[in-house]
Amino acid sequence: MKEMLLSLMMITVLSAGTAKAAEEFFISHWCGPIGLTQEVFAEAAEAGFNVAMVGESTVEGNIKALDLCQANGMKALVGDIRTRPGNDRNTPTDNLDAAIKDYSNHPALWGYHVIDEPHSSLFPRIAGINQYLLEKDPKHTPYINLFPNYANSKTLGNATYEQHVDEFCKVVKPKFLSYDHYAVMADGSVRPEYFSNLEIIRRQSIKHSVPFNFILLSVPHYSYKDVNEADMRWQAFTALAYGARGLMYFTYTTPDSTYGPAIIDHQGKRTPKFEMVKRINNEIKKLGPTLMKLNTVAVYHTGTLPTDCKALPKDGLICDAAGGEFVIGQFNSDDGFKYAMIVNRSLSRPAKAGIVFSQPVMAYEVSPKSGREKVTNISEQSGSWIWATSFGPGEGKLIRIETTKNLPVKSWEDKITFRPRVMLNPSNQFANQIFDKDKNELYNEGMNMYLIAEKVQKILQADGRMDVFMSRNTQTQRTSLREETNLTRALGCDVLYALHSDATGTEAPGGGSWTFYHGEDGKRLAGLVQTELAGAIKSTFYPELKDLGYRTHWYRLWVLHEGGCQAALTEFLFHTNPKEREMLKDPKSQDIMAQAVAKGIIRYFFEK
DSSP: OOGGGGGGOOOOOOOOTTSOSOSSOEEEESSOOSSSOHHHHHHHHHTTOOEEEEOOSSHHHHHHHHHHHHHTTOEEEEEOGGGSOOSOSSOOHHHHHHHHHHHTTOTTEEEEEEEESOOGGGHHHHHHHHHHHHHHOTTSEEEEEEOOTTSOHHHHTSSSHHHHHHHHHHHHOOSSEEEEOOOBBTTSOBOTTHHHHHHHHHHHHHHHTOOEEEEEEOSOOTTBOOOOHHHHHHHHHHHHHTTOOEEEEEOSBOOSTTSOOOSBOTTSOBOTHHHHHHHHHHHHHHHHHHHTTEEEEEEEEOSSOOTTOOBOOTTSSEEEEESSOEEEEEEEETTSOEEEEEEEOOSSOOEEEEEEESSOEEEEEEOTTTSOEEEOOEEEETTEEEEEEEEOTTOEEEEEEEESSOOOOOSSOOOOOOOOEEEEEEOOOTTOEEEOTTOOEEEEHHHHHHHHHHHHHHHHHHHOSSEEEESSSSSSOOOOHHHHHHHHHHTTOSEEEEEEEEOOSSSSOOOOEEEEEESHHHHHHHHHHHHHHHHHHHHHTOTTOOEEEEEEOSSOOHHHHSSSSEEEEEEEEETTSHHHHHHHHOHHHHHHHHHHHHHHHHHHHHOO
């Protein structure tokens, strides 16, 4: 996606996955209607688009575009420079407040465009904007679109694509997940990474309970094909099989002379793609009410298996699909029914298919013309139950399946499990030392906090439900904050927890315990850990503990902001306080504190 196109865009934000971001299945495009006239917006609505991104150069222009969207039954996702991340790491609250004031009360507003294809170094800034917009205007959605999986690690800022998407979800916590992937090439080939990208996005959508949107190719440029209806249908319906809850076309109008004709050409005239897209969009609109109540539970393939994909199980309810190569997405609906989206994986060949069921079933196809169900003709042949049907190239069909006998159903759900990953970060501040009058070391923060972290690691590992790492391997190893947070990101950790002891920096001894955090999930982690820790200390070895609670830090602590995940940092006790220093060193007190911290972390992951 090109940033230079922002001023031209009309975008739709589509929500997908297992979470529902809207009642309607969203369908949109980049580079929307050019000109603030009734005619061009009515034309976009006729093509089946229901949300447009408006990127005018003035507030007045955006308001006019919102008015035109409203007049034509569409919503708008507004592009405004004030909602974009700048060079300042602080959240631009004044700009965001002004944008919210200008747009939030318009009935046609869908959300705010924030950024396209960000490097991971921008995630903390984007998170601040996302959180602020959602807090101040929860009815509307901040929109961020991610790179495809063929972007290299330097472009992403992460070692792997899955790590990139996971970190984005953990740090930014988007209301929905969007990405683009242009797979259909001018030489007739298909990018081999296409289905692998869908696998990753679906997996992370499920992990983070966020719906996803897919941006497909509709305009020739660079080495990409001038797509036909089968190409666009194939892109749309394979994404639906993976659980997408939104589709967006790149592009609607033709951006400039380096691009071939899109849905609307360089002169603003309809190309043959207009009617193709209109047919596809209207079909998806009819399927939309059903799609929006479905939850993806498995995706299988037949024939030649694409990279990272799974073959259709032979013992499944759908156990074979003869007559072609297919992708089969399986779903459970909110009202308890089983659905499948079956897609012809060929871009060029129709398929006379036999969809084979392993037990007696009734199947009902959801009509793409009316949205209503119609009974399919299932025939029994030699102990199998077969639906004979035909598919055009790239065509998908949505069916509801009812078993007619009380027989067990196998391989319907292919459950994805995620083990939480925790990075324990014992203080690396070896220079924080206390000496006696003879210059004998009484306390060393880096050395001491490693011992407590080691105990926490053993407790969490014994629990058996998570992977637990330490940011250094030995008690004496020296590392840097950058090395520690880079390691946290490289391992894809869900939480970084730092262990420190406090000091006053004055002659006063100080005293107490507190935990610092960044972000809402960091706040929850900090609260659980601090509550467990303070309670355990008070009830066992130090009843007069001063519980300082949990809060954000007055500095932008690197370790809380740069680890690519939720983070908290506890100052256990004050090592400048002689009484508390001895508690920090005492193995029995260390055991109690480690147990409390581990309990707080376990509650964070497994207590709803």
